[in-house]
Amino acid sequence: MTMSRAEIQGIEPTAVAPGGRLVVRGTGFAVRPGQVPQVTLGGESVRVVRASSRVVVVEVPADAAGGQQALAIEGLEGSTPYVIVGKVLATGVHQVDSPAYDREGRLHATLSGQRGQETPVSVFRIGPDGAREPLVTGLGNATSLAFGPDGHLYVSSRFEGTVSRVTPDGEVEKFAENLGVAFGLAFxxxxxxxxxxxxxxxxxxxxxxxxxxxxxxxxxxxxxHLAVAPDDTLIVAAPTLNSSDVLYKVSPEGEVSRWIEGFGRPQGLAFDAHGVLHVVDALAGDSVVYRIASDGSRTVAVSGAGLLGVAFDPTDGTMAVCTNDTIYRVAL
Known part of the structure; x- marks a missing residue:
């Protein structure tokens, strides 16, 4: 009887935020009753969630080092695959929607607070090196962010039902009001x-x-959660308490259609520089960022724990993903 060669044949996804899971597929993994192989990422042991001779699922620890990390499974020889681990860019924020990049590659994040809560800072500006500075104060429940064609930041408030316009120097003026529970912005x-x-x-x-x-x-x-496609179609995620949710398309004339079914809890949306839609899907603690093809099919681009937002740096295409309190930079 010929033994199959032990090898890794693929990893999904190839990028992960700390706390996310990786599915490693292959042959000949040394799994026996009561025993699973040791798995390391960047030389550090990671927890094996489940394992068989052909599939090993591991969880990346919350303190995993960022950057390109080698993954190794006990008993396997030969080339070692690499996984991209997101680096912490900022903590101490409170996101309820995606962050937003300006033209210079500076990320903007909210300290939103509970409904009606007054926070010491409303919006932070974060440099590529993670240096964080207060940009906006005094805005109640800063919610969603978007940069306009004028280069100004627009910020909604779900508590006040308004949108404010913010100059690069942090000057704030009311732009629009009486917008209900203002959640989601896109130009x-x-x-x-x-x-x-x-x-x-x-x-x-x-x-x-x-x-x-x-x-x-x-x-x-x-x-x-809103994002405008290159053809000017609006994509909307509107999570419910159902076990299966949908993404909607809205034409420039206001016609609404159900587009892609079967999401657990679709949240933040963003198009990359190539016009490809990315969607955060999170349900019961598990979360991923899906890359959506033109035919509506999806593949997992990044996995993580508690992800809710996604944005792309216009200067280099790097992805930022966020939980409600932490932002990670993922160099895909």
Missing amino acids: TRDGDLLVGDRSGTIHRVDRHGRHKPLAAIPPSVAAF
Whole structure:
């Protein structure tokens, strides 16, 4: 009887935030009753969640070193595959939606607080080196962020039902109001701002702050998350308490259609520099970032624990993913 050669044939995903899981597929893993092989990442042991002779699932520890790390399984020889581990960029934030990059590659994050809570800082600006500075104060429940074609930051407040405009120097002015539970921001190609009211409305706001309803979306118990595609179609995630949720498409004329079914709890959305949509999906503590193909099929780009937002650095394409209190930089 010929023994199959022990080898790793693939890892999914090849990028992970600390706390995420990796599925290692191959042949000949040394699994016996009551015994699983030791697995290391960057030379440090990682916990084996489950294992068979062909599949080993491991959990990356919360304190794992960032960057490219070698993965090794006990009993295997030959080349060692590498996994990209996200590096902590910032902590001490409170995100309820995705962070946002400006044109210079500086990331902006919220300290949102509980509904009605006054926080000492509303929005932080974070440099590529992780240096963090307060940019906005005094804005109640800073919620969603988006940069406009004018280079200014736009910030919604779910408590006040407003959107404020912030200059690069941190000067704040009210831009639009009476927007309900303002959650989710995205700009169209012609410069209009789309604002989600998680009670069930997408508003279209012109450059003067005047707004009117664009479309009706089923309400969400948590949030609306928005992203505008290269063809000016709006993509909306509106998580519910159902076990299966959907992504919606909204045309520039306001026509709504159900696009992709079968998400657990779709949250933050972002398009990369190539126009490819990425979606955070999180349910019962497990979370991943899906890469969505043009036909609607999905592959896991990054796994993590408690992920809710995603953004891309326009200067180098690097991905940022966040939990509610930590932001990781993932150099794919």
